[in-house]
Amino acid sequence: MRYQITFKMKSPIIVYEPIMFDSLLLYAYIKDKLGYVPQLLEIDDGSDVELPETLLNKHESGVYLSSIMQSDDEPLLDLSNFTKHFHKRNIDLVENKKLKILTSKGQYKSYNLPYETKNYESVYFVIDTENINEVIELLSKHIYSLGKKRNRGYGLIDNISYEMTDKAILRPAPDDNGDLYLPIKPPYWRINALITQKLVEI
Numbered sequence: 001m002r003y004q005i006t007f008k009m010k011s012p013i014i015v016y017e018p019i020m021f022d023s024l025l026l027y028a029y030i031k032d033k034l035g036y037v038p039q040l041l042e043i044d045d046g047s048d049v050e051l052p053e054t055l056l057n058k059h060e061s062g063v064y065l066s067s068i069m070q071s072d073d074e075p076l077l078d079l080s081n082f083t084k085h086f087h088k089r090n091i092d093l094v095e096n097k098k099l100k101i102l103t104s105k106g107q108y109k110s111y112n113l114p115y116e117t118k119n120y121e122s123v124y125f126v127i128d129t130e131n132i133n134e135v136i137e138l139l140s141k142h143i144y145s146l147g148k149k150r151n152r153g154y155g156l157i158d159n160i161s162y163e164m165t166d167k168a169i170l171r172p173a174p175d176d177n178g179d180l181y182l183p184i185k186p187p188y189w190r191i192n193a194l195i196t197q198k199l200v201e202i
Contacts, residue, residue: 005162008122008161009121011153012075014148014154019069022056022066024125025066029051056127063172063174065202066169067126067169068125068172070124077118081113081115136160143157145157171202174195177196177198178196178197178198181197182195
């Protein structure tokens with residue numbers, strides 16, 4: 001069955017690329033099973049990481065029937081800054097073992113990183129599943145925010161709701177003439193599993 005899962009947002013989101021629902025759900029699933037998500041899952045290519053068949057249905061092409069993040073409204077765009085400081089844990093990297101690091105000039109100078117923020121009232125994903133209750137339970141237990149810099153308060157979620165829908169699922173799918181290069185399933189950081197894909201409606 002097809003559902004729209006809506007996230008009502010508390011704070012602006014920082015995103016550099018589309019957020020994929022299957023990747024989000026995989027994170028929640030691993031955290032639920034292990035209690036934490038290992039860095040890079042502590043594996044070479046992620047090929048043995050798989051969502052249970054009960055959570056998300058699959059398309060004939062092999063991709064999960066789940067969309068990228070979408071919204072019915074245009075976000076309010078803004079710029080935010082994060083100040084990057086020299087961290088004392090890196091003191092061993094300083095050649096002369098200086099006791100005091102100059103952060104006002106030179107190679108250890110602190111600097112501001114600008115981030116574009118997107119302020120949405122709500123965002124949603126469209127998925128196809130036979131077990132919506134388990135999906136919502138995993139999201140509610142382990143997903144509190146979306147996007148980058150979540151530990152600094154960006155992308156906070158107010159609440160999660162769902163409803164049945166007949167909307168198409170917008171997501172990348174394998175296509176020889178596509179212009180995207182992604183693995184066919186999450187985790188999407190696997191550079192040795194890239195195939196040509198195209199953004200389509202399923």
